[in-house]
Amino acid sequence: MLKLFIAAISVGLIYWIWHKKNQIFYNRGKKADPFITTIEAIELQTFLDWDTPQPCLECDGIRYGKQFKQKNPPDLPHEQGCRCEATKLFYTSDDVFQGTSPILTHKSALGDLSAKDALLLKNILLKIKTGSEKGSFSDFLEQFEINNFSADIRSAAISLAERAFQAVQNK
Numbered sequence: 001m002l003k004l005f006i007a008a009i010s011v012g013l014i015y016w017i018w019h020k021k022n023q024i025f026y027n028r029g030k031k032a033d034p035f036i037t038t039i040e041a042i043e044l045q046t047f048l049d050w051d052t053p054q055p056c057l058e059c060d061g062i063r064y065g066k067q068f069k070q071k072n073p074p075d076l077p078h079e080q081g082c083r084c085e086a087t088k089l090f091y092t093s094d095d096v097f098q099g100t101s102p103i104l105t106h107k108s109a110l111g112d113l114s115a116k117d118a119l120l121l122k123n124i125l126l127k128i129k130t131g132s133e134k135g136s137f138s139d140f141l142e143q144f145e146i147n148n149f150s151a152d153i154r155s156a157a158i159s160l161a162e163r164a165f166q167a168v169q170n171k
Helices: 004-025 054-059 093-098 116-130 137-141 154-169
Strands: 037-045 087-091 105-108 111-114
Touching: 004 116, 054 116, 105 116, 111 116, 116 154, 137 154
Parallel strands: none
Antiparallel strands: 037 087, 105 111
């Protein structure tokens, strides 16, 4: 009699689970919707030119905000000749993790530059300002991949860098 009672309870339990399986195991086969948050940042951008001050070049591209290491941007202008701008940016978590952030342009004496061209020009100008480079400009330029500049601005960017190099040499 006990065996019959246990068998009846087991069959009833199996029947109940069979009917409730969609409610119990509902989330197993379904993908979770992503939780997207918005990240607010302030990015400093400097105007790239042959006479851009060194502190401006060093701060160029740094982002500030609640989710970033540095919370508050510095007061502008940094020093005399500073042409930095604080630009407010908004990213979604999807942009950050999927790499779909918008491609921004960078203001310079050569016009609006792509991020790739601006980074290379900034690195050249920063090296000119920080280094005590002796020798010729062509020797200095060999340490950079100048062929990575876009073809339409390559010669103008090299001329701008040469002007900065000559200004530092003449000091």
